[in-house]
Amino acid sequence: MSERRQFVAPHVAELPKSGIRAFFDIVAQRRDIVSLGVGEPDFDTPWHISRAASIALEEGRTHYTSNLGTPDLRKAICAYLSRRFQATYDWAHETLVTVGVAEAIDLALRAICSPGDEILYHEPCFVSYAPTVRLAHATPVAVETYAKDAFRLTVDALEAKVTPRTKALLVNFPCNPTGATLSVEDMRAIADFCIRHDLVLLADEVYSELVYDGEPVSFASFPDIRDRLILLNGFSKSWAMTGFRLGYACGPAEVIDAMMKIHQYGIMSAPTLSQFAGVEAMENGDADVARMRAEYKRRRDYLVPALNAMGLATVMPKGAFYIFSDIRASGLSSQDFALRLLNEHAVACVPGAAFGPCGEGFVRMSYATSLPKIKLAVERLAAFMRDLAKR
Numbered sequence: 144m145s146e147r148r149q150f151v152a153p154h155v156a157e158l159p160k161s162g163i164r165a166f167f168d169i170v171a172q173r174r175d176i177v178s179l180g181v182g183e184p185d186f187d188t189p190w191h192i193s194r195a196a197s198i199a200l201e202e203g204r205t206h207y208t209s210n211l212g213t214p215d216l217r218k219a220i221c222a223y224l225s226r227r228f229q230a231t232y233d234w235a236h237e238t239l240v241t242v243g244v245a246e247a248i249d250l251a252l253r254a255i256c257s258p259g260d261e262i263l264y265h266e267p268c269f270v271s272y273a274p275t276v277r278l279a280h281a282t283p284v285a286v287e288t289y290a291k292d293a294f295r296l297t298v299d300a301l302e303a304k305v306t307p308r309t310k311a312l313l314v315n316f317p318c319n320p321t322g323a324t325l326s327v328e329d330m331r332a333i334a335d336f337c338i339r340h341d342l343v344l345l346a347d348e349v350y351s352e353l354v355y356d357g358e359p360v361s362f363a364s365f366p367d368i369r370d371r372l373i374l375l376n377g378f379s380k381s382w383a384m385t386g387f388r389l390g391y392a393c394g395p396a397e398v399i400d401a402m403m404k405i406h407q408y409g410i411m412s413a414p415t416l417s418q419f420a421g422v423e424a425m426e427n428g429d430a431d432v433a434r435m436r437a438e439y440k441r442r443r444d445y446l447v448p449a450l451n452a453m454g455l456a457t458v459m460p461k462g463a464f465y466i467f468s469d470i471r472a473s474g475l476s477s478q479d480f481a482l483r484l485l486n487e488h489a490v491a492c493v494p495g496a497a498f499g500p501c502g503e504g505f506v507r508m509s510y511a512t513s514l515p516k517i518k519l520a521v522e523r524l525a526a527f528m529r530d531l532a533k534r
């Protein structure tokens with residue numbers, strides 16, 4: 144066989160695989176496991192939303208749509224943002240429908256990044272942020288957040304990391320994996336920081352409907368950052384629509400246009416049937432979101448005190464459907480804790496280190512699973528903690 148050169152580009156070869164996957168592979172092989180590992184709703188998509196896709200299928204709506212997404216969906220998204228967040232976006236020029244928020248993040252970064260640009264983001268965070276920045280040929284710069292601050296992102300921490308090369312700040316609140324939210328004052332300070340340093344603000348608000356104490360707030364409600372904000376949101380979490388692969392970006396027309404070019408060449412258009420479902424979710428989905436939110440809150444309110452009672456210090460998260468528990472008292476690394484919990488007590492959670500180095504010492508547990516299963520997981524966790532205390 145002839146010698147051949149390395150085909151995979153070095154910046155791709157160097158990317159680590161997601162730390163979450165390895166755990167899911169083990170979980171998938173065993174039936175006795177209670178999983179607090181998943182990052183997707185356990186609810187089925189509300190029936191009337193799925194039905195909108197079925198009807199579209201029966202009507203033969205199986206063609207491409209406009210690259211930007213159907214006008215009906217873009218109008219429905221803008222009406223929703225105005226109704227929920229008092230945000231005004233032009234459906235025709237400032238809105239792009241994407242394949243989940245995952246694609247919207249990728250497009251936004253590729254549209255704004257040049258080699259040498261630095262992108263600030265907070266850790267622990269969604270596993271895709273640093274890799275997606277690298278794939279856009281820019282440099283990810285992590286800003287650590289801490290349990291003592293309830294994992295809020297502070298401007299002091301941002302000021303310590305900003306440089307003349309910083310192009311953008313990527314934020315995600317309510318946050319995966321910590322469940323942290325920001326107060327309006329925190330958001331104002333972050334918006335001012337972006338204005339002061341002339342940065343783009345990428346706001347991944349995919350969990351924006353899932354806040355349990357007070358009303359949701361969006362960066363899109365701040366008029367003076369409109370010209371530098373790229374709002375990223377979607378249907379996966381709040382409407383339980385992960386498999387529909389539907390999201391969107393709203394922002395300044397020239398940035399949306401740039402993102403559309405990349406989307407046009409790489410994707411063409413978001414799935415057509417999903418777009419019909421998306422209109423139904425935007426226009427008639429509020430009651431479903433409220434029902435699921437109430438159930439997540441019930442689970443959170445059971446789980447967090449139960450964990451604290453067994454010695455797993457856990458900040459009460461205000462949003463999303465994750466808790467980030469401090470396991471340092473166990474003396475185990477987050478990887479060992481999660482592996483032993485899985486192997487010895489059949490409960491799956493995700494090691495905090497999967498979400499960045501400052502997630503070490505913590506594990507992420509998702510309460511997007513039924514209360515009876517959460518109760519069983521708590522019994523098993525308590526047994527695990529008793530075992531650890533004996534040794």
Ligand SMILES: Cc1ncc(COP(=O)(O)O)c(C=O)c1O
Nearest residue numbers: 182243244245269319377379390
């Ligand atoms: C913070 C965050 N952003 C984006 C995504 C991707 O969402 P989507 O299914 O819309 O691509 C996820 C999924 O877990 C997430 O947690």
